[in-house]
Amino acid sequence: MPDGIQRPLLSVRDAYVTFGSLQALIGVSVDVREGEILAIIGPNGAGKTTLINVISGVYHPSPGQVFFEGKDRTRLHPDRVADLGIARTFQNVALFKGMTTLDNLMVGRHLQMKSGLFASGCYWGWGQKEEIKHREAVEDIIDFLEIEAIRKTPAGMLPYGMQKRVELGRALAAEPKLLLLDEPMAGMNLEEKEDMARFILDANEERGLTICLIEHDMGVVMDISDRLVVLEYGTKIAEGTPEEIRTNPDVIRAYLGAHGKKVKEAL
């Protein structure tokens, strides 16, 4: 576990995001340290997805700044943000339903591949070599996530749990430096969650990926995260290790209203 003395990989400073009269984020500052797994938790409507969207470049905070690898990246468009090495999954699975699992993963390779118009159209030759090279990389991920059987299945026909796994694969295919996961385990049963947790941990430990995830399942979050950030109504109310968060009175109070005893026990 890194000790965070070096500059953070990603830094959100004082971000404000407002939609009309709704203040989604109010002066939120978060640091993500290289190599760690940071969890963002909080009751519904706290602004967690908004924060991820700010990091992705979907929303631009005003005021507020986003730094990646030390450089100011606040105004970047989402496709440029991906180019920096930030990949993500979505709360409502955003797979390309008209394409197979394999194709979805290969789309993830988009930025790594260099085939242009003529290489693609004329295929035989350099285009084919590129395609095979990246197919090999994608097969590596298919292997890692154990999804060989559904390679050629159209993504729209996969069961929900598999879709989420494929989405993770698509994000991994981009060989990112930072992985953002928005509720990767939502709607999964216990076994699926354990698998997913294993993949996330492996991605972090074996591939050295920095991971930032939003998740509601407290048990999982406490188990796999290095640090947590807690949001409520658009503000950050706590930050720290699982132990610290577990005993933080503000956090308990924030959850108590909605979940009561159950949450306290999970914590």
Add this chain to the structure above:
Amino acid sequence: MSDTVLFAVELTVSGLLVGLMYSLVALGFVLIYKASGIFNFAQGDMTFFAALGMAAFGALIPMWVGIILMVGAMVVLAVAIERIVLKPLVARPPLVLFMATIGIAFFLQGLAQGIWGTQPRGLSLGVTDHTYEIGGMFVSSLDIVGAVVAGVLVVVLVWFFQKTKTGRALRAVSDDHEAALSVGIPLRKAWGITWAIAGIVAIVAGALWGTRVGVQASLALLALKALPVLIVGGIDSIPGAIIGGLIIGAAENLAEGLIGPAVGGGIKNFFPYLLALIVLGVRPYGLFGREIIERV
């Protein structure tokens, strides 16, 4: 100098009157969009169908009987469209529904000409065509009738959507199908009603247009004139359809009259679209349209 100004004013006025007619056609589009979120490309062909039908009836039976028959036909058409086209396509993306209405347009045009033939016909509403001179300009009585009718129709429709229970229910439907269903609004009945109303608007527009220029196949292409109107006015705004129609009518007439002679004419064909493109450049959802916010 004064002659050119007078000419320009005349162009503008006659353009405005034509524009009001465009608004009528655009109104049909707005209605269906407001109530079902569908952009109905077939509106122009519905207008053509209505006009051709009335022209054909007009030769055989009194006009008022013909109009009643046509209203009945439009209701049947609305029910048929709802059952055959809309129901199977309920959950599909808007672009697919748009393409389906292109299919309806082709079908209707074929049906209309299949039943009533391809010869251009005249339509008579019992309004004789006088030309009045007002302040040095010439205005036709048909245009005035058209303007008045259009005005009345707009007032009625706005009242319907704002003040009546059915109208408000229809607006709810267009915003969110599922929510409307959960509140107990029968979706299919709502759509049937809307398309029937749009059909009636088509009858009015068809009658006025047919009287003005005669009924021929090019009437179906009115849909093409209505599109820029909707872009300028916004696709879901009733007042926007009126204002958009006026703007397009006046602008295209002015352009044709002032610039046309210098470049060989025909500017009317594409000028509204050029205008629409410019508006879109500034406001991608039209002057009065609402932006669609997508959730990630």
Add this chain to the structure above:
Amino acid sequence: MFYRETGVFKTTYARDMELFPIPLDKIGFTVGLVLAFLIIPLFASHYLLVGIFIPFLVFSLAALGLNILTGFAGQLSLGHAGFMAVGAYATVIMYNRYDVPLPVALLGAGVITSAVGSIFGLPSLRIKGFYLAVSTLAAQLIIEWVITHVKWISGGVYSTVDIKALEFMGWKIDTAAEKYYVALVIVVIMAVFAKNLVRSRIGRAWMSIRDMDVASEIIGISQFRYKVLAFAVSSFYAGVAGGLVVAVYYGSANIEEFHLMLSFEILGMVIIGGMGSVLGSFLGAGFITLLPIFIDLSISSITHNVVDLSKVFTPDLLANAKNMIFGAFIIFFLAVEPLGLARLWHTIKDYLRLWPFPY
């Protein structure tokens, strides 16, 4: 029993990604090529070639271009015929007035149309969906006006420009079979290019834009760049198709050949044939090309053999039956089989894979 996948194991990725992974598919395609290149031109009548096969090829190419833009990249275009017109006039001007060799003229027509198409694709930076479709309609109308009103291009509003006698490097192209060959070679090459393209990185980028554009952008795909690229490639195909219309189909260029209705017909070909399918473009073009002939034949054969339909179906109705059936089929395919005839084809193939076993 015969259409088998068993025993077909791919040991390299190259084999897995082949154009026709199943051997029977390869054989079928080869048979098709033999049919197209040898049997048809030798045995088909002049009428068949000129009335069916040549227009089928030319409009397949046009439909393929539109399918790339609408079926793969998800951008609805209502102005495809306008772009074909650009290609048509570009071809005839280069060939007639500047003595550009025929293949270069066709290629140049494609490039010029591609440039024009890219310009009309620029609005996709800011506008989407229905509004973008309207701007393509603007393209159709503006192009029509420019062509008819700029004398240098067309010679005036109602004029027709005949193309000079076709020849290439001394080879006189004047029989229907020879014209058919020209179209066939060009269409096959461009179809293979298209098939490769849509299976590649670019094709996947397009499909991601079509399926979920917000997610596509977040993954790193520049929406603007790929939308304009789709317009460019699609228009290239339209331009070459338009050039072929002039060169080997009508033999002359007239704006009436590329009216708005044609744009809708080609869209119908794409919808009925199958959006997002190269094969579908051909199936749809074939369907629409054969439709009027089929209607005529069936009505006259029923009239002669069964019952005199001319009493029931007035001449007006018959004349307009094509429009009605066209519209009905568009609705049918959208509702029932949105992936069109191509999907139907694959379903049949799937069925044959198991035949004669039930599952």
